[in-house]
Amino acid sequence: MTVRVNASLDQILESFESEDSLLPVVVQDHQSKEVLMLAYVNRSALERSVETGKATYWSRSRNELWVKGESSGNIQEIVEIAYDCDADSFLYRVNQKGVACHTGKPSCFFNIIHSRGA
């Protein structure tokens, strides 16, 4: 196992205006490239994700740190964390154990509003 850190985590943590600030995280399956869910992190959740290798978010409903899969077993092993050109959103590439969605579906984005086919 090798760990490469291309950017300083400390620098990235400055993207959060305060301890309470939340930024969105796109969560993508590393193998299938399916978009699994969208969640939010504060500084602590991002730090914990890096330190533990398990995707950790801030639960806006429970108002607490949320280690994804801690109760269900459907954990997300972090493969890579990227941030965007504006440094105000993140992308977690993960190995998803089980399913991502609490409904039992593989991805949370199973509702289609609108679709165009050739």
Add this chain to the structure above:
Amino acid sequence: MTVRVNASLDQILESFESEDSLLPVVVQDHQSKEVLMLAYVNRSALERSVETGKATYWSRSRNELWVKGESSGNIQEIVEIAYDCDADSFLYRVNQKGVACHTGKPSCFFNIIHSRGA
């Protein structure tokens, strides 16, 4: 060209608390499945995206509707719009013309904080 609408757009528009409410959109390349960017929509931007077939967002910096690629030519043709299990985020699957990022990179998520390899 066929257009299928699985859920009522009117129902989804109720997800926005007010005219000013913004919700995040994950933008994914339909072919490569690469996550291209994260942007925000209000009701009008979502409606315009569905009506025109061109990805339209709310620019938080310019405080106006933003038809992606209108000036650069790097438009995003909507293939499918999905929403998540909580109906508080969206996924646009698009055909990206040119590149998604204003830096000239294909995706906005080109900065790696943290990477683990076997």
